[in-house]
Amino acid sequence: MLSILRPALVLLALFTLLTGVAYPLAVTGLARILAPAQAGGSLVVRDGAVVGSALIGQAFGADRYFHGRPSATTAPDPADPAKTVEAPYNAAASSGSNLAPSATALKEAVAARAAALGVTPAPADLVTASASGLDPHVSPQGALVQVARVAAARGLPEAAVRGLVERHVEDRTFGVLGEPRVNVLALNLALDALTR
Amino acid sequence: MSPTLISDLIQIGLYLVLLTALAVPLGLYMAKVFTGEIALLGAVERAVLAPAGVPRKHEQHWTAYALSLLAFNAAGFVVLYLVLRFQDLLPLNPQGFDGVAPHLAFNTALSFVTNTNWQSYGGETTLSNLSQMAGLTTQNFVSAASGMAVAAAVARGLASRQARAIGSFWTDLVRAILYVLLPASILLALVLVWLGVPQTLDASATATTLEGAQQTIALGPVASQIAIKQLGTNGGGFFNVNSAHPFENPSALSNLLEMLAILVVPAAFCVTFGRMVGDRRQGRALFAAMGVMLVVAIAILYGAEQIGNPLQAGVVEAGAGSMEGKEVRFGVVGSALWAALTTAASNGSVNAMHDSLTPIGGLVAMLQMQLGEVVFGGVGVGLTGMLLFVILTVFLAGLMVGRTPEYLGKKIEAREVKLAALTLLIMPIGVLVLAALAVATGDAQTSIQDAGPHGLSELLYAYSSATGNNGSAFAGFNANVPWHDTWLGLAMLLGRFGTIVPILAIAGSLAGKRTTPESAGTFPTHGPLFVGLLIATILIVGALTFLPVLALGPIAEQVSILAGQTF
Numbered sequence: 190m191l192s193i194l195r196p197a198l199v200l201l202a203l204f205t206l207l208t209g210v211a212y213p214l215a216v217t218g219l220a221r222i223l224a225p226a227q228a229g230g231s232l233v234v235r236d237g238a239v240v241g242s243a244l245i246g247q248a249f250g251a252d253r254y255f256h257g258r259p260s261a262t263t264a265p266d267p268a269d270p271a272k273t274v275e276a277p278y279n280a281a282a283s284s285g286s287n288l289a290p291s292a293t294a295l296k297e298a299v300a301a302r303a304a305a306l307g308v309t310p311a312p313a314d315l316v317t318a319s320a321s322g323l324d325p326h327v328s329p330q331g332a333l334v335q336v337a338r339v340a341a342a343r344g345l346p347e348a349a350v351r352g353l354v355e356r357h358v359e360d361r362t363f364g365v366l367g368e369p370r371v372n373v374l375a376l377n378l379a380l381d382a383l384t385r
Numbered sequence: 386m387s388p389t390l391i392s393d394l395i396q397i398g399l400y401l402v403l404l405t406a407l408a409v410p411l412g413l414y415m416a417k418v419f420t421g422e423i424a425l426l427g428a429v430e431r432a433v434l435a436p437a438g439v440p441r442k443h444e445q446h447w448t449a450y451a452l453s454l455l456a457f458n459a460a461g462f463v464v465l466y467l468v469l470r471f472q473d474l475l476p477l478n479p480q481g482f483d484g485v486a487p488h489l490a491f492n493t494a495l496s497f498v499t500n501t502n503w504q505s506y507g508g509e510t511t512l513s514n515l516s517q518m519a520g521l522t523t524q525n526f527v528s529a530a531s532g533m534a535v536a537a538a539v540a541r542g543l544a545s546r547q548a549r550a551i552g553s554f555w556t557d558l559v560r561a562i563l564y565v566l567l568p569a570s571i572l573l574a575l576v577l578v579w580l581g582v583p584q585t586l587d588a589s590a591t592a593t594t595l596e597g598a599q600q601t602i603a604l605g606p607v608a609s610q611i612a613i614k615q616l617g618t619n620g621g622g623f624f625n626v627n628s629a630h631p632f633e634n635p636s637a638l639s640n641l642l643e644m645l646a647i648l649v650v651p652a653a654f655c656v657t658f659g660r661m662v663g664d665r666r667q668g669r670a671l672f673a674a675m676g677v678m679l680v681v682a683i684a685i686l687y688g689a690e691q692i693g694n695p696l697q698a699g700v701v702e703a704g705a706g707s708m709e710g711k712e713v714r715f716g717v718v719g720s721a722l723w724a725a726l727t728t729a730a731s732n733g734s735v736n737a738m739h740d741s742l743t744p745i746g747g748l749v750a751m752l753q754m755q756l757g758e759v760v761f762g763g764v765g766v767g768l769t770g771m772l773l774f775v776i777l778t779v780f781l782a783g784l785m786v787g788r789t790p791e792y793l794g795k796k797i798e799a800r801e802v803k804l805a806a807l808t809l810l811i812m813p814i815g816v817l818v819l820a821a822l823a824v825a826t827g828d829a830q831t832s833i834q835d836a837g838p839h840g841l842s843e844l845l846y847a848y849s850s851a852t853g854n855n856g857s858a859f860a861g862f863n864a865n866v867p868w869h870d871t872w873l874g875l876a877m878l879l880g881r882f883g884t885i886v887p888i889l890a891i892a893g894s895l896a897g898k899r900t901t902p903e904s905a906g907t908f909p910t911h912g913p914l915f916v917g918l919l920i921a922t923i924l925i926v927g928a929l930t931f932l933p934v935l936a937l938g939p940i941a942e943q944v945s946i947l948a949g950q951t952f
Contacts, residue, residue: 193449193456194456194460195437195438196437196439197453197456197459197460198460199437200457200555200558200559201460201527203437204526204527204562207567208523208526208527208562208567209519209520210518210519212526212567212570212609213606213609215571216571216575216606216608216609216612217584220574220585220608221584221585223578224578227580227581227583228578228583228585228608229583229587229590230585230590230602231581231583232592232602233592238593239592239593240593240595241592241602242602244581244632245600245602246631247594247595247596247598247600248596248598249595249596254595254596258713278600280600280601280602281510281601281602281603283509283603283624283625283626283629284626285629285738285740285860286709286710286738287710287738287834287861288740288741288861289740289834289835289842289861289942290696290707290742290743290744291696291835291838291839291942291945291950291952292835292836292952293951293952295696295951296697296951299700299701300700303701309699309700310699310700310701310702311700311701311702312702312705313693313697313701313702313705313706313707313708314713316700317701317708317711318709318710319712319713320626320710320712320720320735320736320737321624321626321629322626323630323631324712324713324714325631326712326713327713330702331713361392361637362638363638365395365396365399366396366637366638366640366641367636367637367640367714367715367716367719368714368716368719378595381595
């Protein structure tokens with residue numbers, strides 16, 4: 190029995206040190222040297238203050254900003270920790286809606302969001318919750334349908350805002366991979382810079 | 386064809402070409418690693434094996450091999466369980482999380498030891514950095530390496546003639562980590578960091594959003610865990626939403642690399658097998674059978690998601706597909722392709738919420754797991770699972786032509802067929818019996834999120850995923866209750882060791898047999914006829930077992946949706 194237990198315990202200990210401690214710490218050290226900005230979460234700094242992460246969406250509700258996708262993230266209810274309350278773009282607890290395609294709640298939520306947007310048919314990404322609840326992107330169409338609202342709220346010509354959106358469309362990587370998309374935070378930062 | 390369709394097909398085709406191009410050299414390399422032809426790290430290997438008391442040229446009978454594997458995994462389970470239970474007393478807990486509840490610690494420990502990596506826990510809200518690193522990351526490596534060792538031992542058993550031993554578990558384990566998993570993970574982790582995956586010991590960053598709100602952004606040593614979770618077909622994420630989280634999978638390029646990492650080692654094992662048994666055509670035949678089934682699964686899953694949800698017709702732009710629970714940067718094709726791969730392999734990481742997949746898309750994902758994850762499957766165990774079906778197929782073919790079945794010159798006799806047939810019972814017991822018990826005791830209903838047939842699908846998916854050691858979920862299903870944590874844990878145990886031990890027994894038995902030379906009467910196991918028979922055997926066994934319950938779940942849901950019925 191010892192001939193089996195000894196290697197089991199010794200190798201488990203050695204591999205815990207090698208793969209569980211040395212490996213992540215070595216990668217952490219190398220990452221800090223090779224790509225410190227990304228390793229730290231790709232934080233975006235404006236006027237010396239951290240305003241978010243380039244990779245993580247944030248909740249936008251004001252008319253003067255482009256809005257991201259619906260987010261299904263929640264947070265503990267301050268009144269009763271056993272319950273949760275809606276907290277869109279809670280980057281401390283990622284979550285999707287997990288609603289079934291046949292769920293009445295999904296059908297109604299999609300219809301309500303489309304009605305609020307006032308565009309029929311609506312771009313799919315603007316009326317459906319993302320997988321992570323933190324999707325930083327919308328589709329180019331999803332940004333373009335918001336141009337009129339944003340331009341009116343800021344008193345800018347629509348053409349200027351539309352041009353800004355078009356400059357922020359990221360094409361497929363290498364022309365092949367993924368989908369065309371617009372990073373909402375980057376777009377809104379550019380908007381703010383425009384009107385300062 | 387529409388430009389979207391052309392672009393999507395190019396993405397799928399590109400993936401399949403890259404996968405094959407990577408799998409062949411990796412497979413040949415792994416064959417050399419497991420036969421000891423590459424001894425570049427020989428000194429390190431000895432430095433690890435010597436204190437463990439493993440002699441040079443160590444060889445084990447299959448029973449000792451299997452016992453070593455079981456003892457090693459049992460020790461891993463105990464240590465991981467204790468780390469999780471007492472993480473509040475251990476260092477590296479910047480968020481000050483409590484110790485994990487007993488049923489959740491039991492489930493999570495079993496989940497990682499069996500290479501399932503089912504997430505009953507929400508990573509960023511439950512686990513300390515020490516639990517994630519020393520606990521989970523370690524098991525990501527060693528559970529994957531255990532599976533790889535099994536495949537190496539089985540290939541060795543088939544290749545040897547009248548041998549008593551099938552290799553050394555300890556040597557195989559060490560080689561799998563030192564030569565394959567660790568270097569590949571370091572490389573992939575650094576590339577992922579460059580693409581935006583965080584790697585820091587800080588728990589979070591705080592931002593003031595443009596609208597003035599406070600946003601707490603969870604961080605951590607993410608990249609190092611993501612790299613091994615994909616390469617080792619583990620799949621347990623750092624974050625709750627797994628690879629849909631922008632920090633786990635920030636871009637289209639990271640998506641492609643991670644999808645390649647999911648299948649490259651399992652696919653390479655076909656090549657390794659062919660090389661080790663000295664007939665590369667045999668490896669190619671297995672690769673072909675798996676490849677055909679994968680392409681069919683991708684086509685159906687992609688088609689279903691691209692057609693989208695008829696209930697949203699008119700409200701949502703036509704042709705956009707089903708975007709609920711998907712991320713814009715991956716789109717429908719990047720999400721559907723991933724869903725097909727992660728359930729073909731026993732990986733189980735997700736980049737879209739499977740609970741919100743269309744009914745037919747969800748059915749494909751579920752069925753791939755119920756077939757035993759033999760379409761490339763888990764690292765090592767996917768190949769050996771497929772070999773169990775190969776044994777059944779040559780047996781059936783032998784019955785049809787009235788000859789003693791043979792595989793690679795070894796006579797397949799009653800003992801091997803009985804053992805292989807026994808493993809066929811694992812999936813039905815784990816999925817149907819345990820899920821039925823959950824329904825009968827009323828414990829299923831409290832965990833189900835969605836009403837109607839989809840509720841049954843959630844339950845089925847959970848038990849299929851656990852028994853298949855996959856780890857993905859219809860995540861609306863609340864599995865973190867004592868009943869499901871316990872039974873899902875046992876399903877994982879059954880699914881893992883209930884197939885590993887019989888296949889090792891078969892390997893041991895075949896190793897002892899003499900090899901008869903090929904003759905005119907030998908049924909060839911490398912041609913298209915055999916590939917077709919093999920696929921038919923897998924589908925008949927799987928479909929017959931699970932078709933009735935699939936009709937009550939996803940198929941009923943699809944019919945309801947077409948009739949405009951919601952729940």
